[in-house]
Amino acid sequence: MTGLPDTMTAIAISEPGGPEVLKPETRPVPTPGDNEILIRVAAAGVNRPDALQRAGAYPPPKGASDLPGLEVAGEVAAVGNAVERWKAGDAVCALTPGGGYAEYALVDARNALPLPAGLSTVEAAAVPETFFTVWHNVFERGRLSEGEILLVHGGASGIGTTAIMLAKAFGARVFVTAGSDEKCAACRELGADLAINYREQDWVAVVKEETGKRGANVILDMVGGPYIEKNYQAAAIDGRIVNIAFLQGSRVEVDYMRLMMKRLTHTGSTLRAQSLEAKAEIAAKLEEKVWPLIADGKCKPLVHAHFPLREAAKAHALMESNANIGKIVLTVD
Template sequence: MRAVTVPVPGGPRALVVSEVPEPVAGPREVVIDVAAAGVNRADVNQREGHYPSPAGAPSWPGLEVSGTVVAVGDEVTTASLGDHVVALLSGGGYADRVAVDEGLVLPYLKGLDFVESAGLPEAVATVWSNVFMNAQLQPVETLLVHGGSSGVGSIAIQLAKALGSTVYATAGTADKVAFSEALGADRGIDYKNEDFVAVVKELTDGRGVDVVLDLVGGDYLARDVEALAVGGRIMVIASQGGAEATIDVGRLMGKRGRIWGTTLRARPLEERREIMAQVREHVWPLVARGDVRPVLDSVFPLEFAALAHERMESGGHSGKILLAVR
């Protein structure tokens, strides 16, 4: 079968369509004939050689797919041949087929575009596990999302609003601010022309925000602390702005604040199963109702994965970038 591999780490052109062996389902796994795969910032990091697949996962990128079940392991109880599904992966989604544990698979919801639905698993699992399971955002609380127009940011805005919270979102252009507000953000903040700390302090009468979802890291972390309310939580899930940060520990202590850094793909399988079980219970009904939807930026054929990565690295996208496999 075809897979987009990375023989030598590097720029987008390091992605090469190769022939690789087809996966075989383990006892609790299903094999999915892939319709589409989501493109994520983690895939870019992997292509550059900074974020390899965990042990046991395919060595090529791809953290989420939509597709059709074409094989099931002997112990599988929740999926059948021919099921249309979406799945969260540890790697390997940029391919014709992929094997995945049944606990990381969710049913495809009618009413969604089958290709677009590939952009949901990674984003909803990331947002639910960080903002709701870990930070425990409440309906009466306020969330600040950095990168509101990103794939994760677009889901965070919709999900937090659907569950009753106030949401502010930073973005880098007027168009992306408007995009974030169209998704439901109570206020978009143009971080190039506005100080997000000053804006959220004004919006909250000086109190600050309860939860920050930070996809930037770097020098944003110190400013997150300044924007935080007493008892606030900062969830750091990426480091696009740099891997190092300096913060005022005294300010953090005075606010009784918490900083929590997480990744998703490297968590133990049981933890990822629990996250997806909670997504199925709490988020999937909102998706079925139309309160949370995948937001599509662009779709590229599998063999043009390099162009998809160039699109992501340009910073011009709003919403998810996908690879159409079938």
């Protein structure tokens, strides 16, 4: 590949463990396949699945890079023979199956999107993983409609802040739970209609009171554990509950009578394991429905902090402290 270096700096997982196992190392610059583009990474988002992979609990899909990193922003450095949309120099952000924590990353051309108008590369790197996840789970699986109530657990997280902004942009009411008054205030500033400090209030009771006992139409849950039973209590008739993680465990005892009596739908998904074609369909919907909102300033990713690529361990430590409000991003000089 003309004009490109032979090697790059990447952050590898030296062994399963804590943030300290993230180590810089030198790797060959990858070569794009026919349908791939090579991105010169300016910034990469940090996400919970990265921490799970680092701990040895979330192996990359077959054929994906062993490096962590599920989203990047930068410019196209090279394109595969069959790629028509992109050319070298194009500014893009992209969903990756892995490999984002590096100076260069390979991406299927269909899983890349033009850099959203009005965003810096740092902000754009905070878009793909969370926006793909929220769009698919809240609007496609959860079928959130204008005027309905969305309840989001982990409202101050990258997923939570994105869900607030997108749901409000499409005319829903948004309730969130968060673990501090500071996080609740931040959620309200982003547009949440109600923010509940779950450490101080019974969020099921509050949701029931605020809805005249009707409950929430859609619930986006990354907590699991005891929240599964509570979600059934807080859901409205014909409500939809979508799980995207189980931070407090996925094995619980649940009374399913409420699911039957309320005609609930309980679903869930992971993003990384989905096919390139499925991700391409989500990308197309985002470009059609959400990119104009970003360009108009109606929706913007919230970045809590950014660190140089070599300080990925510090970024992971911050994420696992749960102190962040919004996304954490790595930057590449």
